[in-house]
Structure formats: structure tokens, C-alpha cells
Amino acid sequence: MRVVVTSESRFSRTPDGAVWVEAGPDNSIWRRYLVAFDRVRVAARVRDVARRPAAAARVDGDGVEVCALPYYVGPRGYLLGRRAIAKAVTAAAAPRDAVVLRVPSPIGSLLARARSRANLPYALEVIGDPYDVLAPGVVRHPLRPLLRALSTRTLRSQCREAGAVAYETERCLQLRYPTLPTTPTAGISSVDLPPAAFVPHARPVRQPPPEATLVSVGSLEQLYKGIDTLISALALMPAEGPSARLVHVGVGAYRPRLEQLAARSGVADRVSFTGPLPDTEAVRRTLDSADLFVMPSRTEGLPRALIEAMARALPAVGSTAGGIPELLTPDCLVPPDDPAALAATIAAMLAAPDRLAEASARNLDRARDFSAATLDARRAAFYRTVSEIAAGRPGRRSPVALRSGH
Known part of the structure; x- marks a missing residue:
């Protein structure tokens, strides 16, 4: 048939x-x-x-x-x-x-x-x-x-x-x-996810570098993924707290507008767009080099990008949109379209190495449900x-x- x-x-x-x-x-x-x-x-x-x-x-x-x-x-x-x-x-x-x-x-x-x-x-x-x-x-x-x-x-x-x-x-x-x-x-x-998508172990307790790397993944054809919210949140992170830069993986028509937003917000030097990466391994290397995955989406089903990040034992913060709350615990969730709440949650995560390690272990375990x-x-x-x-x-x-x- x-x-x-x-x-x-x-x-x-x-x-x-x-x-x-x-x-x-x-x-x-x-x-x-x-x-x-x-x-x-x-x-x-x-x-x-x-x-x-x-x-x-x-x-x-x-x-x-x-x-x-x-x-x-x-x-x-x-x-x-x-x-x-x-x-x-x-x-x-x-x-x-x-x-x-x-x-x-x-x-x-x-x-x-x-x-x-x-x-x-x-x-x-x-x-x-x-x-x-x-x-x-x-x-x-x-x-x-x-x-x-x-x-x-x-x-x-x-x-x-x-x-x-x-x-x-x-x-x-x-x-x-x-x-x-x-x-x-x-x-x-x-x-x-195939076996190669998973790392063998969660991340240990470790202090993030002086400038932590945030990574986000998603199409920029629309503003579904809330990357504008994330850029605004980056500008609102407290000066006395952890410093961070953003790497976004994805392409689309809204990239110029988001670059302009980063410039207006004073964080253009801390926001980079990779454009299309050549293969899955390149995406995994980008995830592995990051300290925190961020998904501030306005709408979602059950997001593949987040699950793939969790399979790399990457701690994550996400919005309460769609199925994201089925993946992350409440302390890692913020409302969509709330840059201040997102900035506060990111800063709190980066300031607590033990919390990052706990999220790493929890995310890797949850991701195995998607093998x-x-x-x-x-x-x-x-x-x-x-x-x-x-x-x-x-x-x-x-x-x-x-x-x-x-």
C-alpha cells in the first residue's frame, strides 16, 4: 500500500x-x-x-x-x-x-x-x-x-x-x-535521535568562562523563535553579573532586522549569526562549545533543536510556549516576549555552576526519551x-x- x-x-x-x-x-x-x-x-x-x-x-x-x-x-x-x-x-x-x-x-x-x-x-x-x-x-x-x-x-x-x-x-x-x-x-x-546525537556523560560542576556563550537555533524567516526577545534580554543582563555572548544558528529574512536590533541595543559585538552550517556535526560542535542553550520561542510544537541540545547535555532556558514545558523544569522557563524575565533567568543560571550541572544531567536523561x-x-x-x-x-x-x- x-x-x-x-x-x-x-x-x-x-x-x-x-x-x-x-x-x-x-x-x-x-x-x-x-x-x-x-x-x-x-x-x-x-x-x-x-x-x-x-x-x-x-x-x-x-x-x-x-x-x-x-x-x-x-x-x-x-x-x-x-x-x-x-x-x-x-x-x-x-x-x-x-x-x-x-x-x-x-x-x-x-x-x-x-x-x-x-x-x-x-x-x-x-x-x-x-x-x-x-x-x-x-x-x-x-x-x-x-x-x-x-x-x-x-x-x-x-x-x-x-x-x-x-x-x-x-x-x-x-x-x-x-x-x-x-x-x-x-x-x-x-x-x-541516533546514538551519535548523544554525549556519554553530563557536564560536571564548573565555573563558566568570563564571557559565557549562549546558543540558539532556528529559522529566521519569521519571529517564531523569539530571537529578538533574546537579543533584548542580552542587553538587559546586569552589568555586575555574568557576561554573555550569543551565537545563533539559522537563516532567514529577519536576520538584517535582528542585526539592527542588536546594534540599537548596544550588543552588536556580542551577537553573531552563523548562517547555514555545513552538516549535523558542525551543529553539534557549536552546541558543545556553548554554556547555555536558549529557546525563547513564541510558538512551538515539541522543538527538535532543544532536544538535540539536551542530548549534548547542554543546560537550557526556554519559554513556556507549546511543548517546551514538557522538556524543561519550571525554574528554566520564562514567559514568551519577556526580555527582563529571560535576562534574569539566564543570569541566575550562569551564576550557579551547580545549577548548570544539575540541568545538564537532567537534560541528557530526558533527551534519551527521544532516541x-x-x-x-x-x-x-x-x-x-x-x-x-x-x-x-x-x-x-x-x-x-x-x-x-x-
Whole structure:
């Protein structure tokens, strides 16, 4: 059986037919579905390019094909091309295919509507929360309030109509977007780390250097990750306390604006942007050289970047957005959009070597819950349930939690 999976990622296709992604799920992610299906078709936006983009990873191959949907950018592009997009995504899935929609997603919503009209089943993987993604201060668009209301209502409806639902989080998304009582559900992070992602031991008690290194990771295409809050917090750190510099890993359109903010805040000499790093090992080296990971996001599902940092036994501070509180203890959390609280928490962490060591050990232990060995069996069980539903043999309800015992 073939499974068709929708994605909001934007892909590039080179003249040889290969499909690439610069920031998003690559072939290794899509191959996960092959544990229960013969073939995987990914339905996503594709543009043709002359050459492979820098630092891009392959999407297709090894049982994975890409169904190219019309390429658009932003709500306006979607609205202008909606008819063609709907036609293409509906044609991507045959009646006998299993369908998994990675939501929230305008593309996924189009296919959900088509499957419902045809009385055909679909499953969901809920990987984000539109209520948070479209919150004030996250996206600057005149239609933001309307888009927030519509997308939140749509996701709630889809979760009630889906044949099976997997959530990225343990509790957060489940509470806001519940299913019917009889729907098979699972709490499975899309993050599953290989053995090489983990360091063998937690960090010992040690005094941070005279100027500690903070590291953050994330796209700068929007202000989702709250890096502007972090830059403002850096400027508010008390002069008599620990000194710190920030290294951000990630690219996007807001980088010039963030550089200007750093200059206005008087911390330009203590903020650096790495741009795209060449590979995973380079990211891990950057994490290993840091003293504290900071994720002041305005919206999150269950953040891969934070889990990867925790696997390097890196102490971390994060916001209370999305699934972050499922990963960090309350003393390491601050509200989004609160530079003063973030500055105080960072300063307090850096001033307490024993607290940093405790956080290091705790984070490494928690990150092991996201090892590939831990999650593969749960993910396989969910996909087999989706396969049974698509074949007309509804699987038994068997909720799968992210951590055993939940």
C-alpha cells in the first residue's frame, strides 16, 4: 500500500529530477513510513532550479517520491493559486491510498476536505499549533486574526474527523485539539535521535568562562523563535553579573532586522549569526562549545533543536510556549516576549555552576526519551494502524504516549 503525506515544506527540483530541501524533513524522515507502507508519496510545493541549493538535503529516493504541487509563498500566493493547488493535491492521492496529513497545513486541509467529500479516511500528524503560530507578535499580517480563528477551528474539526491522530507532544496539543473518544491516538515526537546525537556523560560542576556563550537555533524567516526577545534580554543582563555572548544558528529574512536590533541595543559585538552550517556535526560542535542553550520561542510544537541540545547535555532556558514545558523544569522557563524575565533567568543560571550541572544531567536523561530505539516501535504501531484503517480494517484504539507510563 502507498501512503500519501502532505507537507508544508518548500522543495527544489534540479534538472536531473532530484528533489531537495534546505530546511525541513529530508529523505530519512519520509523513509519512516516504509515500516508500514510499500511506497511514500510526499505532496508538497516544488520549484525548479538550475542547481542544488547550498546545504540542501535529498528528499526523494529509497521508496520516496515527491508529488509536485504549485509553488506559492504566503497567504496571498495560496489564495491566488488555491484552485490549482486543490486540484493537484486531490489528484496526489488515489482512493486506495492511505493518507497522512501533517497539520496545521493549508495543503493538508485541501486534501482533508477532498477525502471527506469522497467518504475516504485520512490520518493526522499534529506537529504545530496555529493558535500560537498566529498569535499577536509572531506573524505580522493584516489577516492574522482571521487566519488564526479559521485555522484553529479547522484543526479542531480535522482532529474530530480523522481516522487516527498522532500528536507531537505528550499533553499540550492533545488538550487543545482533542479527538473523538474512539479514535486511535498516539503521542509521538517526530524527533528521534541516533546514538551519535548523544554525549556519554553530563557536564560536571564548573565555573563558566568570563564571557559565557549562549546558543540558539532556528529559522529566521519569521519571529517564531523569539530571537529578538533574546537579543533584548542580552542587553538587559546586569552589568555586575555574568557576561554573555550569543551565537545563533539559522537563516532567514529577519536576520538584517535582528542585526539592527542588536546594534540599537548596544550588543552588536556580542551577537553573531552563523548562517547555514555545513552538516549535523558542525551543529553539534557549536552546541558543545556553548554554556547555555536558549529557546525563547513564541510558538512551538515539541522543538527538535532543544532536544538535540539536551542530548549534548547542554543546560537550557526556554519559554513556556507549546511543548517546551514538557522538556524543561519550571525554574528554566520564562514567559514568551519577556526580555527582563529571560535576562534574569539566564543570569541566575550562569551564576550557579551547580545549577548548570544539575540541568545538564537532567537534560541528557530526558533527551534519551527521544532516541530512535525508544520511538521507532511506537511510530511503527501508529502507521500500521493507519494502514489498517485505509484498508477498511479499523485498528483498535491504543493510545501511545511519548514516554512509557503516560
